[in-house]
Amino acid sequence: MAQKVTPMGEDFSRWYTDVVKMAQLAEHAPVKGCMVIRPYGFALWENMRDRLDRMIKATGHENAYFPMLIPESFLQKEADHVEGFAPECAVVTHGGGKKLEENLVLRPTSETIIYHMYAKWVMSYRDLPILINQWANVFRWEMRPRLFLRTMEFLWQEGHTAHRNEEEAEEETRLALNMYREFAEGTLAMPVIVGEKSETERFAGAVRTYCIEAMMRDGRALQAGTSHMLGQNFAKAFDLSFQDQDGENRFAWNTSWGVSTRLVGAVVMTHGDDNGLILPPKIAPHQVVIVPIYRSDDERAGVLELAGRIMKEAGETVRIRLDDRDQYKPGWKFAEWEQKGVPLRIEIGPKDVEKGHVVFTRRLDREKEFVPAGEAAALLPKRLDEIQKTLFDRALAFRDDHMKEIDDYEQFKAEVGDGGFFLAHWDGTVETEAKIKEDTKATIRCIPWELGEGEGKCMVTGKRSKQRVVIARAY
């Protein structure tokens, strides 16, 4: 804990890795590209997962579990899908001591196996819609892994739905995206831009891909969630059809949508600072930590007595922890809990006991507040709400400060390396998008639903553009 994190300004990438490791969120596993999510990181993920799970269920979806092993031939049934995913697959060729007749891939995503099963379950329009979600581990071979952001194995949820017609499927795709927006902004305190992906960035096999894009503190974009309108592509590949009310046989319409442990990385890079992690109260494993300060045994008894009282009063409403470890000094504990991003610290020393107050210190700006001891517990939920809101406001202000309209390509090329989101006109062609990427490593993050209104001329080709798009370098 004595160790300090590399300052953001010095090397953002090292700052990120330092924070993830020192806060004990995760570390590299022996197999390249895999990670171990440590208890503190997993508690954070559990809080995220449980909140999102409630939202998924509240919108009428049920959880299920589909097998991880997918026959190689399944992947090949949808042409775009196999092209996109086959190069990233891990392949099981042997099992039970024998070579397999057909190779099995570790799911990179589960469209194929799931729609194969739906085809068995759906006969009539009465069996639709199917609204299922699963929480699972998935595998995509990674050449340049980074903890949480790009790992060979990651944890995620994937919603998979089947509908009677295009309208319903489109509505579902947007419902999922809006749920992600609400989750990102309301729970993770992370502002996002919602919109549609360009053809180049679309999910392999989808008709349209919608996404939420967040800005990290180095100005780069991070795709935080996607929702795919799959049309009838998979339904046709897996013969997922149904007899409609009019007696006709029709193919179903599918959607799929997912977010992953990548969001842990997004939270780190949205809120963190040079002292380490800063966690939004709604997902923090410990929302409040009490650090007692004492020298003598007498002082210790008085301080712990008061701390115990606050623990008891607050324990039902907030996730609070008393750090009564004797082997560490208060200053050491302050630094540790700051690195771990605990939103609010309560300091209690002998003088505080005497005066009948305690000291609240917010992690986000170290602002201190003296609070009468008897009111401390009752005040905590309010202070945590304020912190949650302040984190969102601060992240939103940061993003808006680093986002601007731009019309000149030369200027864009000069500035894009410094990070930030650029709202620019684009002629809508794959060629222009490829040129931008080639010239600058930046990509079209999305065609936003808001913020981009109004026609104009493509900053690269001068051709007609329907609206501005968001361009940035991305994770």
Added chain:
Amino acid sequence: MAQKVTPMGEDFSRWYTDVVKMAQLAEHAPVKGCMVIRPYGFALWENMRDRLDRMIKATGHENAYFPMLIPESFLQKEADHVEGFAPECAVVTHGGGKKLEENLVLRPTSETIIYHMYAKWVMSYRDLPILINQWANVFRWEMRPRLFLRTMEFLWQEGHTAHRNEEEAEEETRLALNMYREFAEGTLAMPVIVGEKSETERFAGAVRTYCIEAMMRDGRALQAGTSHMLGQNFAKAFDLSFQDQDGENRFAWNTSWGVSTRLVGAVVMTHGDDNGLILPPKIAPHQVVIVPIYRSDDERAGVLELAGRIMKEAGETVRIRLDDRDQYKPGWKFAEWEQKGVPLRIEIGPKDVEKGHVVFTRRLDREKEFVPAGEAAALLPKRLDEIQKTLFDRALAFRDDHMKEIDDYEQFKAEVGDGGFFLAHWDGTVETEAKIKEDTKATIRCIPWELGEGEGKCMVTGKRSKQRVVIARAY
């Protein structure tokens, strides 16, 4: 739903598969040995998982996540372990389009990867104990798969702990087993016998394996959970050592313990009957279902009004569902919810509305009760508790009826095929155990902590026996 399950007495194995499929708990996946857990089955598993997860956390353990892919060389570091698990492994040989330098196995269990990581985290006795659990999917190649009972991929939790000395590790092993007993009996209403496994049945790599054994309705035994005292076997293989308080370097002591989706099968076979599933209220996805009965629109309005009132009053305290589907008749709904094992049904017809009462019907024995409409909601928790208790009592009575002491081997051989647990004296040798298995297909389920007291003579060899052991045919 018109379809009926095969009667238990006719073919228990077909009865089981019928119940699992008709209650829509699970079905076979395209890859042999894998299964799809359908929403109703997964909701059941979620309720089990969430309750056990709270018990695991309440006893001081934290969740984490370790990678699924394990280098083949890791498995080979503990001699007994590799011998036990290597033949069951699924092996990844290719990834990202290339042949791998070292094969990766899909975890059959995670001792190797986890103790490899603990070795990095533990320096001093201050870093101990480590008390970690993970919920994960695991893989064991299966030649004769059965839904939930034996599948190639299954879901489970695995606790992995590291301790300073043998006493602490032994205490932890027993703590985990007692937690499983409490969970099985208190939550699943499934009585279990606790005890130690014989050497033959021990976990590959363990010093001692403890287990809970339950009796299914065909009299066969099902191992429902295990807790392993691993001694220093893995610590030595993975160099998991620490500097003790006296300055000496010592190897840690490990334990591991797990239960799996197999428990879903155990619940089916402990409580079910010829009408299908019977679920203990504590884990039932729907604890109560209201089936409205009406002919005219007028009747419909009155009945649904009352149903809605009960839903509103009861919705906070019990998991209640109103089955207001118009396309199915009440009798059809009764049969469906019986097959799905919903513990309590409320019937409301126009006459009930008139008389101001409703009808409760218990799934377990179809016992009916007329309840004043205004008291129905408030009465539900009490009735559900009674059902939970009755299920346990009934299962316990069944087990005790099918368990007896036996001293004559010829008699044992004649009777063991009919099922049941036999408390017999055994001389403690591997040879005698092998002979019993060879002669009868029955195995020593455990050396029980209770029920087996008192010395005697082995029923096979006549040699000295310290106590009776539980012998049965098993799943």
